[in-house]
Amino acid sequence: MTAKWSDLGLRLSGAVVVAVMVVGLVALVIPYDPADAVSYDSLLNPPSAAHWLGTDGQGRDVLMRLVKGTEAFFLPGLMGGLIAVVLGGLAGAYTGYASGPLRSALVGLLQLVDTLPRLVFIILLCTIRNPSIPLIAVVAGLLFVPTVATVVRRKVEALASEDYILAHIAHGFTPARILLHHILWLQCWPLLVRQAAFVFGYVLFVETGLSYLGDYGVQEPDPSWGNMVAQVKDLAGAGAWPWLAPAVAIVVTIASFLAFGNLVARKGEEALR
Amino acid sequence: MTAPLLSIEDLIIEFDTQQGRRRVVDGVSFSVAQGEVLGILGESGSGKTLSTLSILGLVPGRPGVVSGHIRAHTDGGEVDFLAELPSVVSGGTAERAYQKDDRRWQRIVQRTMKPYWGQFATAVFQNPKQSLDPLMTIGRQLDESVSLADPSLDRAAVRARSVDWLRRVQLHDPVRVAASYAHELSGGMCQRAMIAVALAREPRLLIADEPTTGLDTTVRAEIVGLFKALLRDRRRAMLYISHDIREVLFLADRVIVMRHGKVLEETSADDLRHGRGRRHPYTASLLEAADLPVGEAA
Numbered sequence: 001m002t003a004k005w006s007d008l009g010l011r012l013s014g015a016v017v018v019a020v021m022v023v024g025l026v027a028l029v030i031p032y033d034p035a036d037a038v039s040y041d042s043l044l045n046p047p048s049a050a051h052w053l054g055t056d057g058q059g060r061d062v063l064m065r066l067v068k069g070t071e072a073f074f075l076p077g078l079m080g081g082l083i084a085v086v087l088g089g090l091a092g093a094y095t096g097y098a099s100g101p102l103r104s105a106l107v108g109l110l111q112l113v114d115t116l117p118r119l120v121f122i123i124l125l126c127t128i129r130n131p132s133i134p135l136i137a138v139v140a141g142l143l144f145v146p147t148v149a150t151v152v153r154r155k156v157e158a159l160a161s162e163d164y165i166l167a168h169i170a171h172g173f174t175p176a177r178i179l180l181h182h183i184l185w186l187q188c189w190p191l192l193v194r195q196a197a198f199v200f201g202y203v204l205f206v207e208t209g210l211s212y213l214g215d216y217g218v219q220e221p222d223p224s225w226g227n228m229v230a231q232v233k234d235l236a237g238a239g240a241w242p243w244l245a246p247a248v249a250i251v252v253t254i255a256s257f258l259a260f261g262n263l264v265a266r267k268g269e270e271a272l273r
Numbered sequence: 274m275t276a277p278l279l280s281i282e283d284l285i286i287e288f289d290t291q292q293g294r295r296r297v298v299d300g301v302s303f304s305v306a307q308g309e310v311l312g313i314l315g316e317s318g319s320g321k322t323l324s325t326l327s328i329l330g331l332v333p334g335r336p337g338v339v340s341g342h343i344r345a346h347t348d349g350g351e352v353d354f355l356a357e358l359p360s361v362v363s364g365g366t367a368e369r370a371y372q373k374d375d376r377r378w379q380r381i382v383q384r385t386m387k388p389y390w391g392q393f394a395t396a397v398f399q400n401p402k403q404s405l406d407p408l409m410t411i412g413r414q415l416d417e418s419v420s421l422a423d424p425s426l427d428r429a430a431v432r433a434r435s436v437d438w439l440r441r442v443q444l445h446d447p448v449r450v451a452a453s454y455a456h457e458l459s460g461g462m463c464q465r466a467m468i469a470v471a472l473a474r475e476p477r478l479l480i481a482d483e484p485t486t487g488l489d490t491t492v493r494a495e496i497v498g499l500f501k502a503l504l505r506d507r508r509r510a511m512l513y514i515s516h517d518i519r520e521v522l523f524l525a526d527r528v529i530v531m532r533h534g535k536v537l538e539e540t541s542a543d544d545l546r547h548g549r550g551r552r553h554p555y556t557a558s559l560l561e562a563a564d565l566p567v568g569e570a571a
């Protein structure tokens with residue numbers, strides 16, 4: 001990809017990421033009562049000045065539900081990304097540096113978690129315990145810890161023989177400082193950004209997927225982009241807006257987060273060289 | 274004479290290679306006194322780097338054997354770094370395996386050497402650009418050194434001292450240099466910055482391993498001059514390692530000449546400068562090649 005296209009991609013995906021963040025934050029403070037919102041006078045209205053994206057089969061404003069629907073994945077997605085990156089980063093730094101039984105045990109545990117098929121594991125968890133979306137996000141974050149740990153560990157091992165790391169050791173800079181600041185923070189941020197964005201997208205995918213399927217995830221009348229799309233099952237062509245808007249939002253948001261994470265990371269890695 | 278700051282006795286370093294075990298440092302002994310500059314002269318591959326980096330426990334490469342004594346006089350009395358390290362090679366009493374690739378070994382070295390790194394000794398390498406963190410400004414790296422040397426300083430005082438160090442290594446516009454990254458500076462400027470980072474740590478011994486290699490001729494002369502100026506107060510000892518006899522003669526009080534992992538001779542720099550005393554033929558050839566008076570070849 002040429003620099004020009006990747007710049008454009010970065011801007012576009014960045015705009016979506018920022019928009020989702022802003023909407024996600026706004027949604028947290030907007031009051032919304034799904035029962036109140038029902039209006040049988042205005043079922044399946046097309047877009048208008050009053051309802052920019054029209055209304056759904058129960059006369060509820062689609063835009064409002066789209067905004068409020070971010071609540072289902074926004075904080076969980078951030079939390080999952082943060083868990084994966086923080087725990088994965090620390091585990092990677094530790095296993096890339098330390099030796100001894102504790103390291104071996106941690107490496108074994110990471111390998112074990114890494115072998116779990118993530119989606120199957122989460123769906124199995126749902127059938128057994130039907131956990132809340134935030135809990136699923138925590139689990140998703142944990143399931144990505146080995147991935148993050150591996151890339152960080154490789155980086156730590158690769159940098160260990162660099163002159164400047166040797167010089168830092170000779171000067172007596174502490175291992176914690178060298179590992180956490182010089183390597184994890186300064187050298188690994190692009191790949192941490194990439195992973196965090198990926199896990200956010202993953203949580204969004206899992207949440208909307210479960211909510212779409214209906215037995216798990218967010219249940220009507222609470223809004224989720226997933227259960228909004230699920231209306232397609234009942235509408236039978238009566239109106240496209242109620243499910244098309246959230247469907248597009250899901251695809252565009254996931255694609256943007258993945259692209260943004262990759263492009264930022266690539267730019268960062270180019271700058272490191 | 275006072276007790277030496279550092280004395281190395283009968284240092285042997287061996288590497289396991291495909292052709293079997295190779296002895297690359299073969300019974301090296303030397304010592305440095307407080308405030309003294311010891312020049313270590315030798316062609317490439319003669320074992321200079323290994324002999325000196327082993328002082329810091331930073332021998333690179335695959336598992337090998339290190340034996341001998343590396344005695345340091347510290348505030349807490351005399352320690353033998355090698356004796357402090359547990360014997361890894363079975364059977365040998367003095368044999369120590371340096372296993373750079375073995376994490377466990379590295380962690381043992383780390384535990385042993387931690388109190389001495391930076392405080393007792395630190396090093397300046399060749400490749401000044403690679404010796405600085407590419408992602409951190411020169412100023413912030415210096416800050417780390419300064420605050421390790423004197424933890425009582427607050428942020429502003431640390432930065433003031435960092436800038437002062439940049440001035441002492443004769444960098445013009447130290448404030449701008451402090452805000453720069455290594456890739457924004459020339460090789461010579463990076464080496465000055467590196468010297469500042471090392472000295473700001475206030476080590477008692479500075480190991481300078483071919484610090485001018487790879488720099489332009491005029492810049493090399495400047496760096497050598499800088500070392501001379503910085504060491505004038507005799508507060509620190511230095512091991513100055515070079516393959517350039519002129520640099521060594523300019524800086525050193527005493528000189529050892531190394532070849533094939535052995536010390537061929539040890540002499541005062543004055544004798545060497547003025548062609549006094551008997552010379553080892555190899556040293557004589559080095560003097561001759563540099564158009565210096567040889568005196569009497571042994």
Ligand SMILES: Nc1ncnc2c1ncn2[C@@H]1O[C@H](COP(=O)(O)OP(=O)(O)O)[C@@H](O)[C@H]1O
Nearest residue numbers: 288297316317318319320321322323333334335
């Ligand atoms: N990791 C290693 N494995 C095998 N041989 C090594 C290793 N490191 C250095 N050597 C050998 O040890 C010898 C001395 O190296 P060195 O101390 O770097 O020499 P100098 O600094 O005088 O140029 C060289 O012949 C080099 O090839």
Ligand SMILES: [Mg+2]
Nearest residue numbers: 321322482483
């Ligand atoms: Mg060398």
